[in-house]
Amino acid sequence: MPSNSENDLALVLHKRENCMDEIIERPRPKNKLEDTLPYSRSTLDRAIQDLCDANLIKYSNGRWKPTLLGEHTHKIYCEYLDQLNSLADVASLIKGLPVDSPISGDVITNASTYKSEGSAPDLVLDVLFDRINDTNIVCVATPIITLSLLEKFRKQVIEENKYSLELIIPDNVFRKINSSRSNDTSLLIKSDNVSLFRHSLPFEFGLWLFDNSTVGVVIFTNHGIRGVLLNDSTESISWAKDQYETVVQAADPIFSRGVPSPIRQQH
Template identity: 25%
Template sequence: MASSVSEIADVVLKRRNILEYICEYQPDKRTVVENLPESRPTVDRAIRELEDHDLVERTDGVCKPTYTGIIACELCEDFQDSFKMLTETGAELASLPLDAELDTSVFLDGDVFHPPDYAPYETIEPMDEEIRGGEELVAVSEVLIPHINTILEQGMIDDVDVTLLVNDEVLDVLLENQPDSIIPHIESGDAVYRGIDVSRYSLFLIDGEVLYTGIYSQTNHLSSVIRNTNSQAIQWAKDHISGLREGATLLTV
């Protein structure tokens, strides 16, 4: 009888280190015992369980993963990486409202950056460099941070396409304090939107391929930034930005 999803998940999580070792080395049982800290009885039980769920098979004494076992091992690694990212951003995420709408794909295959926890905000160098090298830049933010200024500067270059979506407060600050940086974009026909409604996070999409997601503390300090290139996260960002556009106001001269 085929194993249920919960049964496979349980055995993979329970026997993860042994499954990973078998996937990488395809050893015999003795080699597993010699190179892992588990006792021989534990290894025996683990291999039997992995075999029972068609994750591992033994041929002439050699333990080999099935294709299902390889995929299960990779999924487990993704699961661990995602939860590692949750621990790195946990404090900020815990303070987000329940309607924040961040997609889980944002936490897959990403890198986390932590800006200094004091003002004035400093740019995150990898993000700043990618923005300066981009040709199609989209920024969604309810907080004014230096990266918005970088995007506006890039937008003054003829072959760089800029879309800016901000809340009314950020736009008012830009119009009052930095009219020379924002008004030319509105006059040139760049897509500048006001009145967006997001919940303490920012999105920066570069060339439709790289996504930076900024997460704010309860005091609106940019506490964590996640860089992501996986296709699910990129597609979610595109769809989410499209939805925000529909509810915002496009500024025209």
């Protein structure tokens, strides 16, 4: 539990944030701070005194400047605010996920968020395909596969030979698309660029891995796609690899003429 001094430090920095920002940006004398801050002289005096008492700033050579503690504390505080803001952006996308969803905080923190448009929700998936330009292998585990997504895979993987695809879908989803789009699924199964697996998924979102360097998470609704998260942090990639490997190791490969695709052997 934080000590009183730690609590005091956080409270002072929160209360005197604007004054600290100005001193961090450019150390200056008090009269110059008066020119840039919308404070009365008495309020500025109290702000400076509070920051001094907390050992966040000091007076040196005619200027107020941050201490070493002040520099580090301000940096951590700004990073904390950035994380809160990023979580606020993510909130509307993940609100439909269950409380016990395995999605990691490492993925949603500082993720790039993309919300779907009501009239054409599938278009948000373009942010995933934009990442594919410099990718060799794309691994996808998804509980839902739309027709537009199936067509994209067929065009880019089979016709254009852009990348190799490893795809895990539930058995009922495979049966459905194989029934309605048997030509597409047959092409995917037969392609040397595709490894197709079927298995139930322990999560409600779509999980994408691009060369083990970027993570994509597709959030679905009952009627389509809510949006996409992208994250390339080391922690998010580690989480995604663990989730994906757990599923693919238990999945059943769908072979063409009993011959597996070589992609899994490349991992």
